[in-house]
Amino acid sequence: MDPSRPRCRLWRKMVLLASLLACGIHQAFGQMFISPDSLIGVKGFRTVLVLENATQDAQEYSWHRGAEDTVENMIVSYKPPFNSWLSGPMFSGRENVTRLGDLVIRRSAFSDTGNYTVRVDTGNETQRATGWLEIQELESKPEIWANTSSVVEDVDSVAAICYTNATNIRWYVDYTLVSSNDRMTISPDLQTLIIHRVTRRDRALYCEIDTIMEIPRRSEILSLTVAYGPDEVLLSTSPSIFKGVLSAKIGSQVDMACTAFSVPSPKYHWSHNGSLLSFSDASITLPSLAWEQMGRYRCIVDNPVTQLTMYREFQIQTPRNIPVVVNRGFYISGAKVVWLIVMIVLGSLYICGILIYGLISNLSISLTPWQHHRRCKDDHCQ
The missing domain is CATH 2.60.40.10 (Immunoglobulins)
Structure with a gap:
């Protein structure tokens, strides 16, 4: 650590405090002064000495190096009515005066440290102000x-x-x-x-x-x-999975792939009916599905750095519902055919039951010949 740095900071605070006090005194009397905030510059950057409480009807601003506004100390001057600038003996090629009378120093250097005096002429009176400019080294990058x-x-x-x-x-x-x-x-x-x-x-x-x-x-x-990850395992298959089941015909092609969000890239493993497969890619293609390839598949994703593992699984099976073709392109599934047969049988039984019930009722109502002869005898009919 540089032992002079605390002293430099203390000196900076003292300069700033003195400038603030001077600012307060000048403002109290309404006099022109150089803004204390502009009296600290940085090496290699632009420095602007700002005038405060300057008259608005100035005919000439002239800046001088030092505490005196002599011709030998003049840096540059500016005449607002004529928009003309004039350089003096102390001009280094880096100074300029703005239309408001501020002094601009480009690419400030340590040699620019010192007193600066500004003189403002209105024709009727002349105002002067002096300030100490300190050029400092920019704090090194952390x-x-x-x-x-x-x-x-x-x-x-x-x-x-x-x-x-x-x-x-x-x-x-x-x-x-x-x-x-x-x-x-x-x-x-x-x-x-x-x-x-x-x-x-x-x-x-x-x-x-x-x-x-x-x-x-x-x-x-x-x-x-x-x-991080894997966060979630996403499955994409052809044919698509519905409720955890992939329906495919024997001999058809089946494509399976899984992805996961993970850093670094995860490792992929596949298992079939509990047995680990030799595939280590994120996708598998079964070009011609065989009976022995039916069953439960699981895609396993693991991150070797986070030591986290996730998986998704599904079932491959043949289609269960075989469509029954009806004329003109209409078809009824096997389950619906069974349902219709059951309903027809039940309806037939119901109709037969009604017919049998009606027949029995008619027989019970009609009288037998013996019953008719008995009734006639009791009534004395011929």
């Missing part, structure tokens, strides 16, 4: 380190450290600003980030700091390889 870059989702944790002398550190996970929560912890000095349960969305880590003039400086992006 460095990031992590204990690992390959993790398993919901299992492993990651600890990252941001190496910087700055104190205003911000952490980003997957390009989103984060803070301490149930899943992450940021140390009190903001230099350490711990992700307790890494997810597949935690793909990028970096830290960021604010330097002079709030210029952000970001570390390199640390990419994480997060292993």
